[in-house]
Amino acid sequence: MSEAYQYLFGPVPSRRLGRSLGVDLIPFKRCTQDCVYCQLGETPCTVSERAEYVPMDAVLSELERWKASGGQADHITLAGSGEPTLHLRFDEVFKWVRERTEVRSVLLTNGSLLYLPAVRRSAALADKVKVTLSAWDEASFQQIHRPAQAITFERLVEGERAFREMYSGELSVEVFIVDGMNSQIEQCRKIAEIVRSIQPDRIDINTAVRPPAVAGVQPSSLEHLQELAALFGDRAVVTASFKQTDVSTDIVSREMLLGLIKRHPSGAKQLAQEFGVSPKELKQTLALMVSEGQLLMQDRGGETYYFCRG
Ligand code: SF4
Incomplete structure (x- = not known):
């Protein structure tokens, strides 16, 4: 992108999404959770209140400017500095993408607010959605994700299941493995059982390959991740290692x-x-x-x- 944007970033070449233009609707590290593995550092104060955290009109006008300048992408993805479903009007990005482009839209969310029907309705406007599920009970959820008070493991799972029931697009579940917290076979068997009940189209097995929020949090080895992935069935893929993308970018500005x-x-x-x-x-x-x-x-x-x- 040649012009300066406040809310758009990339497009970033991605193995799965091709050229993905990121849209960031949340100020840095405003999140419902404070995951120990977060690559953005610790969440200063977790929140669950939804609001218009950045002006949606300004975001849409940046998207218009990007389109007018001949911007090209394979996907437009809501992701970035925090939890995008905290933004009260995040559905408007997906509506814009449908009305104004041929590009497919993606939502990357931790899934914690999907227990709210309004959030499910808005999320269902995306062509692809990725949620997270890395715990098997309230204690493991608290230990790994350190959520805001209103967010419970029961709500997370109920929200993700209810979303699957109403959503016909491509749903992925990311299972984030933290060595020593949820990396044992028995723990992953329990997580796999819950993930199966959500019936995702794909399961991504990831680990802390980037610097984590909490010192001492360690990634699991690729071999161990592959062993764990087998517990999740044939829809599971280990995504943790950085692989060469198929997309070549001549100029990285x-x-x-x-x-x-x-x-x-x-x-x-x-x-x-x-x-x-x-x-x-x-x-x-x-x-x-x-x-x-x-x-x-x-x-x-x-x-x-x-x-x-x-
Ligand atoms: S949900 Fe995502 S942004 Fe929020 S703390 Fe966890 S990893 Fe970081």
Whole structure:
């Protein structure tokens, strides 16, 4: 994207979604949960109250500007700095996508507000929805996700099941594995049973490959994830490892890098893979952005990660 946008980022090349334009409706780290593995850091104060956190008219006008400038994407995805269903008018993005483009829309949500019928109705306007379910009871849910008071495990599961009943689009469930919290076979058997009751089209098995909110949170190994994935049946796929995308991007602008790093602090290798460019080239750009004060570098677990300054 050549022009500056406040609410749009990318398009980011993605193996599953092709070129995905991100729409961020929530101020940084406003979320219903405070997951121990969150790559954005800890949630200062969890919330469950829905509001117009950013002006929807401004978001829609950025989308119009992006379209008018010849913007191209395979998907438009609601994702970013917090939980998108907290925004009272998030359905309007999906309506815009349907009315104004041929592009398919995606909602990435932790699923915690789907117990509310209004949220389910709005979410059902997306062509694809991904929810999360990584616990098997209230205690494990509290330990991993540290939710706002109104959010309970029972509500989460009921909301996700009720959503599946009314939603005919593509529904994925992401199971986020945290070593030592939900990584045992018996624990995952219980999670798998609940996931089966939701009847998703696909199950993504993920783990904390990026720096987590809580120090000491460890990813599970690829081999262990593959063993766990087998418990979830043939719709389960391990998505944790960063793989080369099929999409090649010739030019990665600084704005694209900043848009992604702001929402997903990453290492040079991961960024290179996500954008489909050589790590060597990208490292030079990143070093320049560090020297000019746009980015900060931090060593985590022997790897260098880039963060947005401020
Ligand atoms: S991982 Fe997602 S749901 Fe969990 S705290 Fe971070 S933004 Fe919120």
